[in-house]
Every structure is written in structure tokens, then in C-alpha cells.
Amino acid sequence: MTDGRGNRLRDSLVLLLALAPPDGRAIMRAMGHAGIPMQLCTVGDLSREVRVGVGAIVLAEESMSEAIVRQLVTLIEEQPIWSDIPLVILTTAKCDASEHWRRIRNAPSIRNATFLERPMRIATLLQAVKVALRGRAKQYHLRDQMREREQLLALSERNEQRLSAVLNNTRMAVFFVDDRQHCTFMNAAAENLTGYSLVEMQERSLHDTLHHTYRDGRPYPQHECPIDRAFPENNRTEGEEVFVHKDGHFYPVAFTASPIRQENVVVGTVIEVHDITKRKADTERLHMLMNELNHRVKNTLATVQSIFVQTLRGETISDDARERVISRVMALSRSHDLLTERSWVSASLREVAYRALAPFGATEDATGRLSITGAEFELHPKPALAIAMGLHELATNAVKYGALNVEGGSIDLSWELIPGDFLQLKWVERGGPSVEEPASIGFGRRLIERGLAYELGGEARISFHQDGVICEINIPTATTLVATKKGISDDASDFAERPKRPSG
Amino acid sequence: MTHRTLLKGRNVLLVEDEMMVAMLLQCLLEDEGCNVICAGFLERATLLAQERAIDVAVVDVNLHGEHSYPVVDALAARGIPFVFSTGYGGVDIRTLYPDRPVLAKPYNPHDLIAALSALIAAASGND
Numbered sequence: 001m002t003d004g005r006g007n008r009l010r011d012s013l014v015l016l017l018a019l020a021p022p023d024g025r026a027i028m029r030a031m032g033h034a035g036i037p038m039q040l041c042t043v044g045d046l047s048r049e050v051r052v053g054v055g056a057i058v059l060a061e062e063s064m065s066e067a068i069v070r071q072l073v074t075l076i077e078e079q080p081i082w083s084d085i086p087l088v089i090l091t092t093a094k095c096d097a098s099e100h101w102r103r104i105r106n107a108p109s110i111r112n113a114t115f116l117e118r119p120m121r122i123a124t125l126l127q128a129v130k131v132a133l134r135g136r137a138k139q140y141h142l143r144d145q146m147r148e149r150e151q152l153l154a155l156s157e158r159n160e161q162r163l164s165a166v167l168n169n170t171r172m173a174v175f176f177v178d179d180r181q182h183c184t185f186m187n188a189a190a191e192n193l194t195g196y197s198l199v200e201m202q203e204r205s206l207h208d209t210l211h212h213t214y215r216d217g218r219p220y221p222q223h224e225c226p227i228d229r230a231f232p233e234n235n236r237t238e239g240e241e242v243f244v245h246k247d248g249h250f251y252p253v254a255f256t257a258s259p260i261r262q263e264n265v266v267v268g269t270v271i272e273v274h275d276i277t278k279r280k281a282d283t284e285r286l287h288m289l290m291n292e293l294n295h296r297v298k299n300t301l302a303t304v305q306s307i308f309v310q311t312l313r314g315e316t317i318s319d320d321a322r323e324r325v326i327s328r329v330m331a332l333s334r335s336h337d338l339l340t341e342r343s344w345v346s347a348s349l350r351e352v353a354y355r356a357l358a359p360f361g362a363t364e365d366a367t368g369r370l371s372i373t374g375a376e377f378e379l380h381p382k383p384a385l386a387i388a389m390g391l392h393e394l395a396t397n398a399v400k401y402g403a404l405n406v407e408g409g410s411i412d413l414s415w416e417l418i419p420g421d422f423l424q425l426k427w428v429e430r431g432g433p434s435v436e437e438p439a440s441i442g443f444g445r446r447l448i449e450r451g452l453a454y455e456l457g458g459e460a461r462i463s464f465h466q467d468g469v470i471c472e473i474n475i476p477t478a479t480t481l482v483a484t485k486k487g488i489s490d491d492a493s494d495f496a497e498r499p500k501r502p503s504g
Numbered sequence: 505m506t507h508r509t510l511l512k513g514r515n516v517l518l519v520e521d522e523m524m525v526a527m528l529l530q531c532l533l534e535d536e537g538c539n540v541i542c543a544g545f546l547e548r549a550t551l552l553a554q555e556r557a558i559d560v561a562v563v564d565v566n567l568h569g570e571h572s573y574p575v576v577d578a579l580a581a582r583g584i585p586f587v588f589s590t591g592y593g594g595v596d597i598r599t600l601y602p603d604r605p606v607l608a609k610p611y612n613p614h615d616l617i618a619a620l621s622a623l624i625a626a627a628s629g630n631d
Contacts (some may be wrong), residue, residue: 024537100597175512291592294591294592295566295591295592296591297591298591298592298608298609298610299522299525299591299609301523301609301610302522302524302525302591302610302611303524304610305528305610306524306527306528307524308523309528309532309613310524310528310531313531326610326612326613329610330610330611330612333609333610335610337608489623493588
């Protein structure tokens with residue numbers, strides 16, 4: 001048989017089987033005129049030709065020996081379900097009388113045969129051949145449709161196997177729930193996770209079975225459940241919840257609930273769930289370790305402070321110097337707090353500044369003497385510590401010699417992004433005593449102009465003006481800022497709109 | 505009244521497991537004229553809190569890995585005022601003892617003196 005649409009020509013090919021010359025030639029000529037493709041075929045070639053593909057077979061009584069009939073019957077019986085090769089058999093009147101022919105006519109296999117008694121008009125033969133080919137074309141059409149369907153079936157079986165291989169081998173628990181939030185499928189991981197089998201869960205409400213109670217024992221009504229909201233809201237929801245195992249224990253899970261749409265109508269929800277007990281425990285442990293580390297740092301700093309104070313007990317050292325050391329140690333300690341709270345990932349510049357300057361009366365709302373304005377930026381831990389220390393030095397200096405030393409003095413700390421990928425911090429003192437550049441460079445100035453600039457990979461400059469000290473610190477954003485999803489700043493755009501305190 | 509006069513002659517229980525810090529605070533409080541009773545371990549500190557004559561106390565939250573809650577509970581039972589000193593963020597104790605003052609280590613020694621004086625002043629005011 002032909003392969004699919006590979007050989008349409010063969011599908012309408014008429015085999016002229018062992019036709020003797022006079023008949024054969026006349027028939028060939030006539031069919032040639034009528035445009036019907038044909039081929040002479042010997043008995044020996046019959047099987048092969050039929051297997052390659054054939055539209056109809058024309059044969060004459062005189063060639064139908066017992067051997068040929070047996071071969072024909074075998075070929076016909078071997079045909080696939082859709083195939084019934086039409087035969088056009090040329091007979092003569094005397095055939096009717098022969099026992100051999102009666103057998104042929106009554107053979108159960110030879111049913112799709114047209115018997116044409118010779119002599120006959122050639123047009124009658126052509127008509128019979130065309131009818132046979134038309135019938136045969138229908139058979140081939142049916143065959144093609146069957147094959148297509150078989151291929152689709154095989155494809156969908158392969159897809160289904162693949163899908164179930166994925167579902168049964170993933171460690172993610174997967175549920176399908178219908179439009180009533182009832183479970184219609186769950187995979188092996190889901191059975192493992194929940195303690196229920198698919199049979200037990202089938203047609204039951206997922207929420208009422210797995211998610212019915214809060215950890216504190218209060219009932220968890222379905223309308224409060226974010227997993228079940230995905231369906232009515234037609235929106236993917238994600239989050240963390242606590243499920244109840246079949247044996248009654250609670251376990252924390254992360255879930256994603258995705259509504260399934262068919263032709264834009266939501267028909268159910270796919271829910272993926274995984275156990276996050278370990279992750280929760282790890283986070284808690286990390287938190288504990290972080291706290292412990294902070295505790296050690298604090299105690300070490302307290303010890304350093306104690307060693308300092310006790311070592312210098314009775315020595316002639318000014319109270320001021322003593323106080324400066326202690327306040328520096330405490331400033332270092334405070335900036336560690338912020339980083340511990342954020343798990344040493346990052347710290348907000350605004351908060352770093354606020355914490356460093358709060359002991360000096362800083363306010364976040366620009367109403368006090370020391371105002372802080374600037375958009376939200378996230379700093380890496382080391383620059384955060386460095387900036388906190390620098391601000392502490394500036395503020396200490398302002399209290400002793402600058403704007404915070406006199407009534408009416410004020411300080412504005414602000415920052416903005418400037419060209420060249422720098423974040424520029426500006427410390428501007430106003431209304432303070434007139435300051436002059438000191439002859440020697442103290443610790444605070446060294447820390448800012450050298451240490452801070454070094455630590456940040458940027459520049460820091462302190463200048464002394466009639467009105468007070470101005471310090472500009474340029475920080476390269478690439479190395480000091482933690483990139484957020486929206487870019488380096490969350491709300492840099494609102495910077496310009498933040499109220500600036502009037503200068504005074 | 506100044507701090508000095510408030511603290512002079514007072515019995516102060518100092519509960520602290522860091523040797524160096526304890527030494528510093530002891531010196532500091534003795535300079536203020538206090539009689540300082542020191543304890544670095546939970547058991548001894550609790551016993552002292554239950555039995556000794558104490559005017560005011562400084563209690564480190566963590567003593568060799570143990571919480572010092574029994575110490576402060578004993579003090580509270582006797583109506584003795586105290587201030588916490590802690591190296592942690594202090595979140596737990598602020599929830600458990602919301603009304604008690606907390607000093608986060610390292611703190612300025614003057615803040616300790618101020619805190620203790622305030623407690624003494626409040627206690628005298630109640631008398």
C-alpha cells in the first residue's frame with residue numbers, strides 16, 4: 001500500500017492483469033484516451049504491484065486459472081480493514097456454464113467485482129473502471145483519515161505519558177480542582193505531602209480537607225483562603241499558608257494557584273504546593289545565629305569600652321576625649337543593629353542616616369534642627385557602616401564647634417543621584433558660628449576624607465564656610481548600592497517633591 | 505537632687521556575665537558611692553535577688569546562654585526596681601517586660617547612672 005499521500009498516482013492506477021494482446025491493446029488505447037493511468041501486469045508481479053498500491057484491477061476470464069484465483073483471494077483477504085480492491089472481470093457467455101466460473105462468482109472474497117460480458121462496448125468498460133476507481137478513492141480517503149486519527153491518538157498518548165511522568169516524578173505537590181474547588185486530581189507528591197490518597201480526596205473540597213484550621217486552632221473559613229480566591233478572581237495567587245496533615249499535624253507550605261482557562265472561561269485551578277518546614281527552620285536558625293553574632297559584637301564592643309575606661313582611670317585625660325571614644329564605639333554599635341535587623345543583606349540609606357543622627361536630634365520629617373531628606377536607596381553592609389560612622393563624626397563636630405553648638409543653627413542632610421553614576425550626599429550647616437579650617441586634621445576629618453572615601457571608592461570633601469561646615473560625599477552607585485527590581489532606587493523620582501526645610 | 509546624692513549608699517545588685525563589663529560597672533557604681541553586689545551566674549543572681557537587701561539592680565538579659573528572667577521576677581516580686589542591660593536587639597524583653605527600662609550594650613556609663621537614679625527617685629516618690 002502507499003504511504004499516506006506519498007503516491008496519489010498509484011492510488012488511481014489500473015492494473016491490466018495478463019490481458020491477451022488483442023483485448024489488451026484495445027483497452028490500453030481507450031483508457032489512454034480517457035486519461036486513466038494504467039499498467040500491464042504479469043501474474044508474477046501481481047502481489048508486489050498490489051502492495052505498492054492500486055486503484056483497480058482489470059482481468060479477463062481466460063487468465064483466471066486456479067492459481068491466479070488463489071493468489072487473488074489471498075491478496076483480497078490480506079487487505080487492511082479499509083481496503084477492498086475493485087475488480088473488473090471480462091467474461092464471455094460460455095463462462096456462465098463452467099463450474100470454475102460459478103466457483104469464482106460465488107467465492108466469498110470476490111465480492112467487489114463487476115462482471116462485463118464480451119463482446120462489449122469499450123465505453124461500458126471505461127464506465128465500469130471509473131466507478132471502480134471512484135469507490136477506491138473513497139477507500140483511500142478513509143484510510144488517510146484513519147491514519148490521521150491514529151497519529152493524533154498516538155501523540156496524545158505520548159503527551160499523556162510525558163505529563164504523568166512529570167507529575168509523578170516531581171517533588172512538587174500538584175492538585176487540580178474544579179470550579180467548585182473540589183479536587184479532581186492530585187499527584188504522588190501531593191499524596192505524600194497531605195497523607196491523603198487521590199481516592200480519598202476525589203470530589204472533596206481541597207480547603208475543607210487540607211486547610212480547614214488555623215495553626216492556633218480557629219476554623220479557617222474558605223472565603224478567607226487566598227488559594228481558593230485564585231478561581232473567582234481569575235488571577236494567579238502565590239503565598240505561604242499552613243496545611244493540616246491527615247494525621248492532624250500542621251505544616252507550613254508555599255503555594256501557587258493558577259486558574260485554568262478554556263476558551264477564556266475559567267474551568268478550575270492548578271495548585272502547586274511544597275513543604276517549607278525546612279526552609280522555615282533554616283531561616284529561624286539563621287536569624288538566631290545573626291542575633292547571637294550581634295550579641296557577641298555588642299559584648300565585645302562593651303568590653304573594649306570597659307578596657308578603655310578602666311585603663312585610663314586616674315590618668316590625666318579630658319572628659320571630652322573620654323566621651324568621644326565612648327560615643328564612637330556606641331555609634332559603631334548602633335549601625336550594627338540596623339544591619340542585623342536586615343540580616344546583613346542591605347540597609348536603607350535613610351534609616352542609616354536617621355539612626356546615626358537620632359542621638360543628635362535628627363528628624364525624618366524635616367521639622368527639627370537636623371533634617372534628613374532623600375529618596376530611598378539600599379546600601380551594601382560595608383558602605384552602610386562607613387557612612388554611619390562618617391555622619392556620627394560630622395554631628396559630633398557640629399555639636400562641639402558647629403551649627404548644633406548655637407541657638408538657631410541647623411543642618412540639612414540630603415542626597416541625590418548626580419551624573420556619572422554617583423550618589424551625592426550633602427551635609428550643609430547653616431546659622432552656625434563662623435568656622436575656619438583647623439590647623440591640624442583630626443580623627444573625624446581623617447575618617448571622612450580618607451577612610452570613608454577609601455571605603456566607598458568615592459570622594460569626600462569637607463569645606464569651611466562663613467555659615468558653617470559643608471561636606472560633600474560622592475558615592476559610586478555601582479559598588480555601594482544594592483540593585484532593586486526597579487533599578488537602584490525605589491522612589492528616586494519623588495526625591496524632588498520631598499519638602500525641603502526652609503534655610504535658616 | 506543630683507545623681508550622686510541619690511545613689512550614694514545604695515545597695516546595687518549587678519548581674520553581668522562579661523567580666524570586663526562587670527568590672528567597669530562595679531568601678532563606676534562604687535565611684536557613685538554604691539555598695540555593689542555582683543553575680544555572673546543565674547543561680548547565684550536569683551538567690552541574691554530573693555534574699556539580699558537591694559535598692560536597685562542592673563540585670564544582663566543573657567547569662568552564659570540562659571535568660572535572666574528568674575532574677576528579674578524575684579526582684580519584681582519584692583518590688584525592687586531594675587534596669588535591663590542587653591547585647592541583643594532587646595525585642596523579647598520589650599514584649600515580656602514592656603514597662604522596664606532597657607540599656608542596649610554598649611551604652612554610655614552615664615546613661616546607666618541616669619537610669620538607676622531615675623528608678624531610685626521614682627521609688628522614693630512612691631514612699
